[in-house]
Amino acid sequence: MPALYERDLAAVASVLHLRFYPLATTSGSGPWLVEEGGRRLLDLTAAFGAAGLGYAHPAVAAAVTKAAGEMAGVSALMGATPETVGFAEELLALLPGGTDRRVYIGHAGTDANTAAIRAARAATGRSRVLTFGGSYHGGLGESQGVxxxxxxxxxxxxxGLAQVPYPYPYRPHAFVDSLLADVLGRVDAELSTGDVAMVMVEPVTNDGGVIVPPDGFLAGLRERCDRHGTLLCADEVKVGLGRTGTLHAFEADGVVPDVLTLGKTLGGGLPLSAAVLPAEVDAAAEGQILLTTIGNAVCTAAGRAVLSTIVTEQLWTRAAVLGERFLAGLRAVAERHPLVGDVRGRGLTIGVELVTDRATKAPATLETALTVFRAFELGVLVDYVGPDSNVIELTPPLVLTEEEVDLAVQVLDAALGDVESGQVPEDAIARYRGW
Ligand SMILES: Cc1ncc(COP(=O)(O)O)c(C=O)c1O
Incomplete structure (x- = not known):
């Protein structure tokens, strides 16, 4: 175990641990991290998506250095700075439709979603929120509680939380139709009570197992929300800003949500999130979230650099192309490994589901943790998600190259082979709790 990792265990609280292997790194560049000792690791997690532009992106580094040197202000609670206002204006310009909107600026996906929930409750006078099975909206407070x-x-x-299953479409087509009708029917039943303030939905749900819903899911929610006077919030904290192959993940279904939450990629590695709210919804919740350093000039400068890089380089197009290459490569790998039960995804959010039996899809939970550990040993970082912890999750930086995609596929192929042939001992993962 690296010395730096040992020091981490002795000094950093385990309350924040989500560990899959003993990762200890001293620098990074693009999709690569460098371990103590110099070994290079290809990071297909992008730190759960937070390094969506990769590590040490030059535009982010320059913007942060300049803003830290000028430090126009450190709290949007007290007043305006050019960075804070510019960030909000530039984000608003990326949203379709002429709606009058305002941007809550936050530190994490968690507080952005909490802001959305509080504002929705205040604006509608309704208390209930509807979310989906397997969803992840945050690790504290209201966001965690939904x-x-x-x-x-x-x-x-x-x-009063209403929960409906997320439509899981990996079944024959006829079933998908009835599945979607069933899910939307349940949503209808909950919304018709008239006390649901907001439906919060991930356009692709990752932590629940990387599930791409059937076409028409968001459109069906949009129609029902309109009918029942309920706000629709797309939680794009993990999959927004190009990852799914469009700038906004909701575009895949041709709808526009009332509320959009963003985070992770948005900060270029710094703590930054946003909840974009209709102006009248925001107005109902004035002063309801007060975190002192929100909207500080450094993080919002990083956000502006991220937005401008994504738009200038049209990184969503790159995500779509690389995602297809990844899926094709991984599906070829799947043919060689009985452990792989499914490969799925949209753009650069990809899941590889491991099973002990392809017919029953019985989850290969242990083998998944071992494969993720072995990939780390072989120089590639991935993690796993899903209710049975059996889906390898890939959310790489959008700046990956074709060659890096091919390398990653080769390493995952080798890792699966090593696990299938019993070369990775169970006790290797004993210290890592994972997801
Ligand atoms: C869809 C989604 N929403 C919200 C969050 C919470 O974001 P954060 O961890 O930055 O608070 C996450 C984190 O994984 C997420 O995946």
């Missing part, structure tokens, strides 16, 4: 993964794990839900 998250399917926590609620199914025993956490006390937000009062």
């Amino acid at each position: 998250s399917g993964v926590y609620v199914s794990g025993g956490l006390r839900p937000e009062p």
Whole structure:
């Protein structure tokens, strides 16, 4: 185990651990991290998506250095700075439709979603929120209390929380139609009570197992929200800003949500998130979230550099192309490995589901943790998600090259082979709790 990792264990609280292997790195560049000792690791997690532009992106580094040197202000609570206002204006310009909107600027996806929930409750006078099974919206407060993964794990839900299964379409087509109708029917039943303030949905749900819903899901939600006077919030904290092959993930279904939340990629590695709210919804919740350093000039400068890089380089197009290459490569790998039950994704959010039996899809939970560990040993970082912890999750930086995609596929192929042939001992993962 690296010395730096040992020091981490002795000094950093485990309350923040989400560890899959002993990762200890001293620098990074693009999709690569460098370990203590110099070994290079190809990071296909992008730190759960937070390094969406890769590490040490030159535009982010320059913007942050300049803003830190000028430090026009450190709290949007007290007043305006050019960076804060510019960030909000530039983000608003990227949203379709002429709606009058305002940007809550936050530190993490968690507080952006909490802002959305509080504002929706205040604006509608309704208390309930509807979310989906397997969803992840945050690790604290209201956002945690509406998250399917926590609620199914025993956490006390937000009062009145309505939960409906996320449509899981990996079945024959006829079933998908009835599945979608069933899910939307349940949504209808909940919304018709008239007390649901907002539906919060991930356009692709990652932590629940990297599930791409059937076409028409978001459009169906849009129609029902309109009918029942309920706000629709797209939580694009993980999959927004180009990852799915369009600038906004909601574009895939041709709808526009009332509320959009963003994070991770948005900060270029710094803590930055956003909840874009209709102006009248925002106005109902004035002063309801007060975190002192929100909107500081350094993080918002990083956000402006991220937005301009994504738009200038049209990185969503790159994500679409690389995603197809990844899926094709991984599907070829799947043919060689009985462990692989499914390969799925949209753009650069990809899941590889491991099973002990392809017919029953029985989850290969242990083998998944071993494969992720072995990939780390072979120089590639991935993690795993899903209710049975059996889906290898790939959310690489959008700046990956074709050659890096091919290298990653080769390494995952080798890691799967090593696990299938029993070369990775179980005790290798004993210290890593994972997801
Ligand atoms: C869809 C989604 N929403 C919200 C969050 C919470 O973001 P953060 O961890 O930055 O608070 C996450 C984090 O994984 C997420 O995947």
